[in-house]
Amino acid sequence: MMPKINLLPLSQDGLAKILEREKVLFVNMQRSGGEKGVLVMTWIPTDGRPLSDEAMAMAKKNFMTASENLSLFHRMRMLAAYDELTGLYNRRVGKTRLNEEISRSQRRGSPLCAAMLDLDHFKAVNDTFGHQAGDRVLRHVCRVFRECLRAEDILIRYGGEEILAVMPGTELEDARDILERLRESVAEEPLNHKGRCIPVTVSAGAAKLHEAEDGPNDAGSLVALADRRLYMAKQKGRNQVVCFDLE
Template sequence: MTLMLEPFDNTETVIRAAPIGICITDAEGHFEMVNPAYCDFYGYREEELLGQHFTLVVPEADHASMNDLHQRFVAGDSDLEDTQECEVLGKDGQPRNILAKAARIQDGRGEVKKVTFVVDISERKAMEQRLEYLAHHDELTGLLNRRAGLGLLEEEIQRSRRYATPLCVASCDLDHFKRVNDRHGHAVGDQVLSESARMMKETMRQHDHVIRLGGEEFLILLPGVTQEQASQAVERLRQRLAMTPVAAARIHLTLSAGIAQLADGEEADALLERADRALYGAKHKGRNQVQETAEAHPASESAS
């Protein structure tokens, strides 16, 4: 049964007073009524919307699909449209997120209209996106966090096996980082970590992956390169860090790293353990250097 709306009765007063956005469009999709909450949300004056097609507030890429959805609903059998989560555009061109629920009605002349109720969920959506980001990234540096990074390592191992391409990892430590916190405080320490992470991302290739494992410990995944090539790439990073003072305190920092290349049949834990042993070797030899694993490596041998 189609809902009926008498023109210019108390229904219009209720719609205009509603705290959520409400609009009424005709069967073709043109605005016939918009309440103040709807206008405030989109940033338009009422006279700027009336007579316009509702796709005015829809991203251009969605015009065809949203118009088709509107036409099918108006011509369909259901008087209530399923609640939809949509991205829309305000007058300022900025995207907004809404929950939209629509009902099909008839006015006193029997003409079909569509009433759409709009709830602003932009803040909730932004919070969801933020939580999703933090689930995979380190908040301070913006790098992948341990959990996401180790998951990515598993994916790279599978890709390396599938396509028979080399894969290397670099276990990295910022040398004597505790001294930075002790001498300059944790706020400066955070700046050092953040700027060091930025340099790591800038120095490594676009398809390398830099991961913050925790504290001053980092892991770099280098797909498609041999151990020797990985060592050269991380050595460039070590040199840049050593030559570039960071943070407002202009602190000179060095890096120690251990390189390991994936062996046939090797699992992630064993690969990381070998890289860690190489890192400990670099530290034992005085820090500020890159150490390769000593184990024989079939893939490296074939590449040399």
């Protein structure tokens, strides 16, 4: 008799239906993204006989092994796809997601923008307050980014303190408005670290796919143009958003 293993959402209705079964084992677990769930095993005798103690012990052992393996699988998937410090996509997976969005944009004929964001004077934060504070600042800023951007937008830790934002269905003018709100929100929310206030600002450069006839038409050229405009924002004095080439 083989047990049936299901991964179901943790809901009252779902558990009520499960607990109606005669034999149930379940383990609460944390899924990727913080969603709680339960791993449930149910078995129904096909011959009408109750499950023996020996079979019960074996099923329980197999069940616990399965639940541990599933938890490990979700953990490994998280480590493979997300940056551990910020919770954003890592660069490898992020580049795949960017290419997927570019393909979707080209198929549908819809706009797509990408923005490169960078924390201003981040080295000074690490040198003055320590790397632990620097990590807290980076996590804090990424939280503000997530709050300011839309659910469909994608955030990628591109390298160090550089964050790439991918904004599907967005014109360059709209991207500028979004990034300005983001920049202002970061500047208005300094981080308190052990009683010391750490002011934080960000600079950003944005570009649009097929912005012009000779504009970016793939992931590499799109990111390169956004990065070049980020450099312009730094040159202008930081805490700036640049979405168009400067004369």
